[in-house]
Amino acid sequence: xxxxxxxxxxxxxxxxxxxxxxxxxxxxxxxxxxxxxxxxxxxxxxxxxxxxxxxxxxxxxxxxxxxxxxxxxxxxxxxxxxxxxxxxxxxxxxxxxxxxxxxxxxxxxxxxxxxxxxxxxxxxxxxxxxxxxxxxxxxxxxxxxxxxxxxxxxxxxxxxxxxxxxxxxxxxxx
Amino acid sequence: xxxxxxxxxxxxxxxxxxxxxxxxxxxxxxxxxxxxxxxxxxxxxxxxxxxxxxxxxxxxxxxxxxxxxxxxxxxxxxxxxxxxxxxxxxxxxxxxxxxxxxxxxxxxxxxxxxxxxxxxxxxxxxxxxxxxxxxxxxxxxxxxxxxxxxxxxxxxxxxxxxxxxxxxxxxxxxxxxxxxxxxxxxxxxxxxxxxxxxxxxxxxxxxxxxxxxxxxxxxxxxxxxxxxxxxxxxxxxxxxxxxxxxxxxxxxxxxxxxxxxxxxxxxxxxxxxxxxxxxxxxxxxxxxxxxxxxxxxxxxxxxxxxxxxxxxxxxxxxxxxxxxxxxxxxxxxxxxxxxxxxxxxxxxxxxxxxxxxxxxxxxxxxxxxxxxxxxxxxxxxxxxxxxxxxxxxxxxxxxx
Amino acid sequence: xxxxxxxxxxxxxxxxxxxxxxxxxxxxxxxxxxxxxxxxxxxxxxxxxxxxxxxxxxxxxxxxxxxxxxxxxxxxxxxxxxxxxxxxxxxxxxxxxxxxxxxxxxxxxxxxxxxxxxxxxxxxxxxxxxxxxxxxxxxxxxxxxxxxxxxxxxxxxxxxxxxxxxxxxxxxxxxxxxxxxxxxxxxxxxxxxxxxxxxxxxxxxxxxxxxxxxxxxxxxxxxxxxxxxxxxxxxxxxxxxxxxxxxxxxxxxxxxxxxxxxxxxxxxxxxxxxxxxxxxxxxxxxxxxxxxxxxxxxxxxxxxxxxxxxxxxxxxxxxxxxxxxxxxxxxxxxxxxxxxxxxxxxxxxxxxxxxxxxxxxxxxxxxxxxxxxxxxxxxxxx
Numbered sequence: 001x002x003x004x005x006x007x008x009x010x011x012x013x014x015x016x017x018x019x020x021x022x023x024x025x026x027x028x029x030x031x032x033x034x035x036x037x038x039x040x041x042x043x044x045x046x047x048x049x050x051x052x053x054x055x056x057x058x059x060x061x062x063x064x065x066x067x068x069x070x071x072x073x074x075x076x077x078x079x080x081x082x083x084x085x086x087x088x089x090x091x092x093x094x095x096x097x098x099x100x101x102x103x104x105x106x107x108x109x110x111x112x113x114x115x116x117x118x119x120x121x122x123x124x125x126x127x128x129x130x131x132x133x134x135x136x137x138x139x140x141x142x143x144x145x146x147x148x149x150x151x152x153x154x155x156x157x158x159x160x161x162x163x164x165x166x167x168x169x170x171x172x173x174x
Numbered sequence: 175x176x177x178x179x180x181x182x183x184x185x186x187x188x189x190x191x192x193x194x195x196x197x198x199x200x201x202x203x204x205x206x207x208x209x210x211x212x213x214x215x216x217x218x219x220x221x222x223x224x225x226x227x228x229x230x231x232x233x234x235x236x237x238x239x240x241x242x243x244x245x246x247x248x249x250x251x252x253x254x255x256x257x258x259x260x261x262x263x264x265x266x267x268x269x270x271x272x273x274x275x276x277x278x279x280x281x282x283x284x285x286x287x288x289x290x291x292x293x294x295x296x297x298x299x300x301x302x303x304x305x306x307x308x309x310x311x312x313x314x315x316x317x318x319x320x321x322x323x324x325x326x327x328x329x330x331x332x333x334x335x336x337x338x339x340x341x342x343x344x345x346x347x348x349x350x351x352x353x354x355x356x357x358x359x360x361x362x363x364x365x366x367x368x369x370x371x372x373x374x375x376x377x378x379x380x381x382x383x384x385x386x387x388x389x390x391x392x393x394x395x396x397x398x399x400x401x402x403x404x405x406x407x408x409x410x411x412x413x414x415x416x417x418x419x420x421x422x423x424x425x426x427x428x429x430x431x432x433x434x435x436x437x438x439x440x441x442x443x444x445x446x447x448x449x450x451x452x453x454x455x456x457x458x459x460x461x462x463x464x465x466x467x468x469x470x471x472x473x474x475x476x477x478x479x480x481x482x483x484x485x486x487x488x489x490x491x492x493x494x495x496x497x498x499x500x501x502x503x504x505x506x507x508x509x510x511x512x513x514x515x516x517x518x519x520x521x522x523x524x525x526x527x528x529x530x531x532x533x534x535x536x537x538x539x540x541x542x543x544x545x546x547x548x549x550x551x552x553x554x555x556x557x558x559x560x561x562x563x564x565x566x567x568x569x570x571x572x573x574x
Numbered sequence: 575x576x577x578x579x580x581x582x583x584x585x586x587x588x589x590x591x592x593x594x595x596x597x598x599x600x601x602x603x604x605x606x607x608x609x610x611x612x613x614x615x616x617x618x619x620x621x622x623x624x625x626x627x628x629x630x631x632x633x634x635x636x637x638x639x640x641x642x643x644x645x646x647x648x649x650x651x652x653x654x655x656x657x658x659x660x661x662x663x664x665x666x667x668x669x670x671x672x673x674x675x676x677x678x679x680x681x682x683x684x685x686x687x688x689x690x691x692x693x694x695x696x697x698x699x700x701x702x703x704x705x706x707x708x709x710x711x712x713x714x715x716x717x718x719x720x721x722x723x724x725x726x727x728x729x730x731x732x733x734x735x736x737x738x739x740x741x742x743x744x745x746x747x748x749x750x751x752x753x754x755x756x757x758x759x760x761x762x763x764x765x766x767x768x769x770x771x772x773x774x775x776x777x778x779x780x781x782x783x784x785x786x787x788x789x790x791x792x793x794x795x796x797x798x799x800x801x802x803x804x805x806x807x808x809x810x811x812x813x814x815x816x817x818x819x820x821x822x823x824x825x826x827x828x829x830x831x832x833x834x835x836x837x838x839x840x841x842x843x844x845x846x847x848x849x850x851x852x853x854x855x856x857x858x859x860x861x862x863x864x865x866x867x868x869x870x871x872x873x874x875x876x877x878x879x880x881x882x883x884x885x886x887x888x889x890x891x892x893x894x895x896x897x898x899x900x901x902x903x904x905x906x907x908x909x910x911x912x913x914x915x916x917x918x919x920x921x922x923x924x925x926x927x928x929x930x931x932x933x934x935x936x937x938x939x940x941x942x943x944x945x946x947x948x949x950x951x952x953x954x955x956x
Contacts (some may be wrong), residue, residue, distance in 0.1 A: 014366040015215040016200035016207060017400070029206055032703050034245060039690040040633035045596025052319070072435065074320055078602050080430055080643035083617055089724075093487050100341070100438065102333030104385035108325055110307040119330050119385075121434050132434040134321055134334075147341045148440075166323045179850035189672050247630040247699035250656050251946045254813050263834065264948065265814040267667070268629075270636040276653065283665075286672030314635035356850040424674070428623075428642045446649050556847040559638040564652075 047077045051087070056163040060092045062127045064080055092126035095155040097173065099123050099132050103142045118142055122151060122171055127131030144150040150174050179279040188562050189286035190574065192411035192418035194404050195224025196534050198527035200366045201399035201519035204302040210256025212400035216527075217258055220402035226292065231404075233290040234259040236266045237277025237297040239522035239559075242311040243304045255298045270315075271472070272426070272566040273297065274525035280426045291407040298400040299521035308396040315561060316426065316429075329393070331562060333385040335339035335438040336475045338386065342439040343490035345478075347387060351378035354391055354497050354516050360503060361513025363543035366527065368397055368519035368559075377570025378474075394472045397519035401527030403534070419537045423455030423569035427432045433561045444483030444524070444556060444565035452485070455569040459551070460485040464569075465550040467507065468529045468563050470558045471514040480556055481509060484566065504547040511546050514541055528530055529555040530568060537572040578670050579796035579803035583918045584608025585911075587784025588902050590753045590756065590767060591687030592720050595786075597632070601683055602644040604785035609646070612789045612799055614677070620789070621675035623647040626662040626682040627652045630695055631906050633688060641886050645787075657811075658682070658940045659786060659911035660950035664809040666790045681786035684905040691741045692781065700945055705818065711770075714778060714857075716945050717772035717928030720823045725772065732772065732864065734877040736763035738858040739776055741880075742894050745887055746901020748927045753782055755901045758818050771896050777858035782903025784909030788918075807935070807953045808841070810834030814947035821947045825860070828867030828939055831951040834946055836869070839953040841935070844869035849933040850891060850920065854915035854941040854949070855898040864939055868951070887928070896918070910940030910950060917954045 023029050044052060047063070051074060054061040063086040064071045065079035071090055078085050101120035107113050116135040123130055136153065137145060151171040159165040195221025199205070199212050201369045205498065206221055207215065213236075219226060236257050241249040250266030259263075267273065267280045274297060281295035301308040312328035339345065352375060361370035373391060381391040427446035429436065448460070469480035477520040478492035486507060487495050501509035512518060512532040515525055533553035535541040552571045576613035584607030586600045589626040608875040609616055616623075622646050625770035627637045634640065638654040641647065651937070655662050659682035668762035668936075689695055700706040704797075707888055724730065727885045740763060746755030758776070766776035814821055841847045851868060855861035866876045868892050871884070879885065885893040896902065896916040917936035934956045 014198070014200035015219070016202065016205050016212070016366075017854055018200070019204050023202075023700070027308065032707075034702055034706060035468075036245070037631070037691060038694050038698060040318075040688050041690050042633065042688045043596050043685075044319055045597075046594065048319055050597065059225075069265045070195045073804045074432070076432075076643070078644070080432075080646070080648050083615070083646040094257035100334045100338040101666060102330055102337055103383070103389070104327060104330060104333070105383050106327055106329065106385065107309060110309040110327075112395045115252070116383075119324070119326070120669050121438075122335055123670050130435060130437055134324070134326070134330075135432050136324060147337070160502045164323055165320050183915070241629050242635050245698070245702060247695060248628055248656070248942065248946060249814050251699070251813070251942065251948060252701065252817075254948070255816050260815040261830075262813065263811050263831075265661055265811065268636075268654050268656050269638050276579050280653075280665075283668045283672045283674055286674070288671060289668060315639065317640075318633065349922070426650055426651045426653060428638070428647060430648045431640050431643050447651075456677060515700055539818035560636055563639055563642075 009101050045059050047075045048171045051075050052163040055167040056161045060094050060124060062090045062092045064088050064090050071126065073127045073131050074133060092124050096122040096151055098145065098147055098149040100147060100153060101137065115144060118145060135168060136170045139172035177558050190408045191282050191285045191421045192407055192408060193534050194411055194414050196403050196531035197223060198366055198401040198531055199399050200571040201368045201397040202370065203335035203395060203397060206400040209253050209298050209300045212398065213253060213256040213296050216400040216402040217294065217296055217510050220404050221231060224404040226404065231258055231294045233284050233293045233294050234262065235277055235280045235284060235293060235295045235369065236271040236291065237523045237526065238266065239273055239299055240267065242314060242349040243299065243301045243341045245303055245315065253298060258294055259315055265514045269564045271371035271522055271564065272559035272564040273523040274529050275555050275557035275568050276426060276568040277526060278403055278405065278530045279426060279566060281403065282421050283425055284567050285405050285407050291410050293405045294402065295405060296400065296402040296462060297523040299524040300398050301396040301428040301521060302398050325365035327385065329385040329388055332473050333388045335562060336387050336473065338438040339475055339479055345493050347379060348375050349493035349497055350475045350478065351375045353477045355513045356470060357510050358504060360511055361517025364518050365397065365514050366467055367513055367517055369395055370513060370517050389475065392474050394515040394520035396546055397521040399519060399521040399524040401524045401531055402562050403530060411510060417538060419534050419573060420571050420574050421568060422571045425450030426566040429563045431561065440489060441483035443563060444480055444558065448484045451567040451569045457569065459536065464552055464554050465548065466511060466514065466533065466553040467509050468514065468532050468545055468555040469509065470508055470556055474516055477510060477514065480558065484554060484556055485537055508546040511544050525557065529557055533570050537570055577793040578667050579791060579793065579808045580805055580806060580918055581611035581791050582789040583915050584611060585784065585786045585915055588751050588753060588782050588905065589600045589784065590782050590903065591781045597659065597683060597685040598644045600785045604787045604840055605645050605681065608787040608789050614789065616679065616871060620677045620679050622650065622661045622669050622678040623650060623652040624665050624680045625680060626657055626659050626907050627654055628656055628907055630698060634659065645679060647769055656906050658909060658950055659914060660938060660940050661790065661811055662950050663806065663914060663952050664811055664950060667809050670790065670792050672847025676795055677913055679787060680790060681787045682908040682911045684908040685783050686781035686904065686906055687783050687924040689916055696944060715770050717857045718773040721773050721857065723823050724859055724863065730877045732764065733760055734881055735777065735858050736760045736767065737881055738855060738861045739763045739900055741886060742855060742898040742900040745895055749901065750895045752897040752901045754769050754780060755897055756905055768927060773857065779808050779856040779899040779904040782905060785906055786908055786915050789899055804918050804921060804954050805808055807955045808839030809836035809952050811950035812948065816946065818945065825863040827949045828864050833867045835951040835953045841953065845871060847935060849935050849939050850895065851893050851937040852896060852916045853893060853939045854909060855894055856904050856943065858900060859915055860941065861894065868937055868939060875897050887954045892930055895930060910938060913940055914937035914952060919953060921956055
């Protein structure tokens with residue numbers, strides 16, 4: 001079977017009709033609109049429920065697997081690498097180290113934000129290496145953030161906590 | 175973190191599967207055609223190139239990404255009429271963004287298992303139906319309890335990964351921006367391209383910040399589009415053409431959901447998938463044995479990230495290869511000669527058109543102006559998806 | 575050519591709802607049980623994992639992300655098939671036959687109790703241009719239209735459809751995993767209100783939660799691990815069309831899927847060769863359509879055979895001995911999983927009080943629910 005350059009060109013045509021957003025708004029093309037109302041309420045399950053209750057008390061909980069000796073956060077009912085149930089719950093500190101971060105200028109709908117927000121993956125002290133959670137950083141200027149920065153959680157007032165990840169308002173540098 | 179020794183795919187008996195035709199529609203931000211019509215257009219092209227009629231298709235595999243874009247539950251069922259699935263065995267596969275290369279892998283096992291001789295693989299995406307912006311659909315990929323309350327944007331994970339990659343290997347944004355420049359220039363020769371153009375590194379570094387370090391020209395745009403492939407068994411391939419392209423290796427792998435527990439600087443899921451595909455294809459030194467590569471590049475740094483995952487460059491070296499021109503179309507290891515997602519567009523699953531279909535066209539010397547300068551025997555295409563989780567790899571060759 | 579067998583089946587459920595466990599935890603429970611039965615370590619011994627899930631049923635844009643940990647699939651080949659469990663079994667079959675894997679795991683689950691607005695979710699599956707905005711009715715009217723047409727063309731009476739409900743719900747009483755088992759009579763059923771005339775409320779399967787995991791392997795490994803592997807003799811799946819105006823409304827998808835599966839299994843006369851079956855009965859009239867589609871009786875005969883007790887637990891061809899979906903609940907994409915599970919349990923001899931005697935070949939069939947015309951069939955045997 002010969003393999004060599006041949007004179008066959010690839011299909012040079014590309015079917016399809018591009019249109020613009022104004023074409024839809026000005027009704028130049030026919031369109032149909034739908035606004036679905038689809039709602040869910042997920043059971044958090046045993047592990048996350050305990051974690052959220054811990055947040056309400058102002059504590060961060062992790063779990064330990066005695067086989068691989070990892071202390072993991074966010075907590076789970078089973079160690080996914082050893083594939084066995086976890087052995088104990090461990091209370092972790094509310095300080096951590098920034099593993100990576102980003103300064104976001106857009107909101108989830110791709111619209112620009114009035115103020116940029118800083119999001120980071122923070123490895124929690126007391127857990128195994130690289131065990132991080134995603135959260136926001138605050139009380140710091142974007143240009144001062146760096147990988148390896150030590151941070152501490154800033155909690156909401158005890159009365160306002162509801163048992164959600166937002167019970168921590170943000171993390172600030174220490 | 176120690177991971178137990180895990181075995182990859184068993185490789186008992188090599189079943190040959192050939193690709194004999196490919197097609198794709200133009201990719202634009204918004205197309206007038208419905209999803210079904212896009213599928214039909216791509217399939218028509220693929221069947222014409224293959225030289226077989228629609229009645230000869232025995233099974234259909236559809237790959238399409240989140241249902242939320244088209245606004246349908248069971249989007250696969252809705253699209254089956256346009257994708258040739260009516261009155262046939264029809265299956266939809268979905269591994270997030272990795273579907274672009276996973277759908278042909280699914281087509282591979284349809285034919286290799288002996289259940290079908292002719293299998294049509296079609297991928298479609300219609301992101302423009304999603305309002306206010308296709309990115310809004312990505313609100314729902316996050317963990318509903320631990321992450322969604324923070325109102326995350328899709329670009330965040332890429333920004334976090336890019337920062338980590340740049341930090342660990344001490345890479346400058348200028349080197350990463352070279353990928354964007356290269357791919358957008360490559361795409362000028364692609365008839366379906368959406369965002370081809372001649373830009374410079376300064377343009378990239380000065381473009382609008384989205385989630386630093388990611389800027390607008392580092393990102394590929396949402397697109398509408400479709401692509402199709404025809405996969406057949408060897409005796410049908412012999413009837414149709416003298417030079418079919420053979421699928422020599424496949425691999426796929428999925429990493430843990432807890433992405434915040436991983437060090438993001440290296441895509442080990444791509445490395446695992448590549449390991450399996452190379453083992454099946456008997457490739458021991460990918461850098462030397464692969465002639466052309468199409469790694470997934472939704473962001474410019476991702477091309478470098480995935481090159482390292484595929485073993486085409488040592489860790490941290492991919493930007494050096496780009497800077498030296500090794501990955502250009504006339505270089506020693508052309509990477510993304512089609513222009514990739516950065517240059518042509520990013521319709522998630524339909525990216526099969528610039529990944530698997532492009533390697534097919536390159537290996538059969540049908541890529542026209544995009545044809546790489548060197549002689550090619552083996553090519554690899556790869557896709558990525560989910561929350562930095564899935565790597566899907568396919569190795570193809572024009573020698574059996 | 576190597577044969578393919580089910581070496582273990584694990585399940586969690588089935589319950590009307592599971593507020594204390596998340597979907598991850600029920601998946602882990604079912605997978606754990608399957609692996610214990612097979613005696614394997616998924617981290618080491620399993621080559622491929624297949625999950626069958628539809629995003630919008632779960633509430634995520636990409637459900638594939640949330641799958642690997644609880645199955646032991648981290649950094650291993652894992653994929654998601656958007657289809658019923660039986661489609662996943664077909665995929666595992668193809669992967670093993672093509673030599674890509676020796677051991678494959680198939681999983682499907684239902685956490686329907688997490689969905690707050692089920693009617694809107696189903697409505698989201700309708701064609702957005704032609705059907706979605708017609709009126710304000712709950713999407714089940716679509717199935718009721720089909721029921722009306724079917725009753726007229728095949729001369730099926732209300733009492734005959736009621737018999738399906740009576741048979742299945744009474745069967746479910748003997749099934750400890752069935753939350754909706756009940757001793758009902760034909761009169762009770764005929765008193766149930768018609769919520770989508772002619773469909774009665776009791777003829778619609780209510781939702782429930784659960785998870786089913788199968789471990790599937792090739793012949794050599796199956797014979798090493800267990801003395802009684804359950805062979806997958808044939809698989810078939812088929813889609814008619816998505817257009818409501820050209821659908822056959824006679825479950826032709828099931829007929830053709832069954833034809834494909836029987837051809838692989840070498841079954842020529844299903845009515846004689848198949849011992850029992852589990853068919854999709856999430857709407858009572860569908861059971862009759864599916865029994866006919868599987869070739870277990872001829873057209874115009876099914877309903878009267880049903881009335882005579884031909885498909886009862888102690889009849890000639892027991893159908894839905896587990897209680898079917900009417901007794902166990904609508905498990906969304908796991909419906910095929912429940913059907914396959916029952917077939918496997920019966921063939922293994924593990925079906926407890928509902929055990930059938932001397933069964934060798936069983937068929938599981940599932941449909942992809944309103945508004946589709948797609949389905950899959952798998953033939954299991956000893």
